[in-house]
Structure formats: structure tokens, C-alpha cells
Amino acid sequence: MAKSLRFWPAALTAAIIAAAAGYAVHKAFLSGTADNAALAQLTSSTLRDLSGDPRRLSEWNGKVLVVNFWATWCEPCRQEVPALVRIQSRFEANGLVIAGIAIDSVDKVREFSKQYGINYAVLVGGLDAIELIRGLGNRTGGLPFTLVLDRQGKLVTTHLGRISEAELEQAVKPLLK
Secondary structure, eight states: OHHHHHHHHHHHHHHHHHHHHHHHHHHHHHBOOOOHHHHHHHHHOEEEETTSOEEEGGGGTTSEEEEEEEOTTOHHHHHHHHHHHHHHHHHGGGTEEEEEEEESOHHHHHHHHHHHTOOSEEEEEOTHHHHHHHHTTBTTOOSOEEEEEOTTSOEEEEEESOOOHHHHHHHHGGGGO
8 A cells, every 4th residue: 555655646746747738738729819810701701690681790890799609509509598698688788799600500590599589699600600710719610609899899808618607797798888
């Protein structure tokens, strides 16, 4: 037993170093810097809403804009939708707009939107939207992926993975003043 106890400090040190290295690689790989050209392309791209009408994110210039890339088959996306609905309800009167860009079929998105009571703009992006989010700093193209833009259209923050209601509120509240 005494011999096995001698290995614990070395094993613990190795584990800490591996965890730190893994975290650094994770941050470098997943959260690159958003490309200004990709941001300009995002705001000027024409996407279809659930009625088939063409929409551009630039129509919400002057608003605080939360752009959430998601899909109906993505479990973390499904989990965060109720929080997005509540944030939209709570801050819409203060100039907040949430735009969900679904990477999915229109029929599935329409059904999902009804089921979840989505109260914000839902647009449908094709597979080219995955390339766009890579340019916006999400190198893996993972979903969900959320961006927050201020009233001037400047990218304030990005979040890869499920964003909590508290995290989103913390990101948008200072911009709404």
C-alpha cells in the first residue's frame, strides 16, 4: 500500500497538466475570433422565415440582436429554447431581438416552433450557414451557437453550446440601457 501512495502525487500532477492542456486546446480550437467579413455576411445574408419570406438580420439594426444557430435534432438546442423565449418576452420592449437560425428543414422547424411556442424570429439556413458560423469563431461548426450584437451591430460575445438564461441575461442587459 505504501508503494501505491507514492504514485499519487505524480499521477495528480500529470492529471492537472493534462486537464490544463486539454482546456487550452479546447478554447483555441472551438472559440476562434470572429471574422469581420463573416459578420458582415451574416447581417446582409438573405434567409427565409417560416412563411417563406426573405429576411435579413440588418432589418433589426439599432436593436440588441441575439443570433442563435440551432437545429431541432440538437438536444442542447432544444433545452435552451425555453430560456430564449423567456428572454425575448422579458426584454423585447427594451429593444432586444432574438433571431434563431435553424439548420434544418422548414417543416421540422415550423412544427418545433409551434410545439415550443417560439416568440422570436425563426429563419432557416442551409448547410452554408455551418461555414458561416465557422467564420464567426465556431471552428467546429457545433450547435447551438449564440452571438450577441450591440445596437451598432458590433459583436459583443459568442457562446458555443447551451447558453443558460442567466448567462444570456447577463450578456444583453447592459446593452439595453
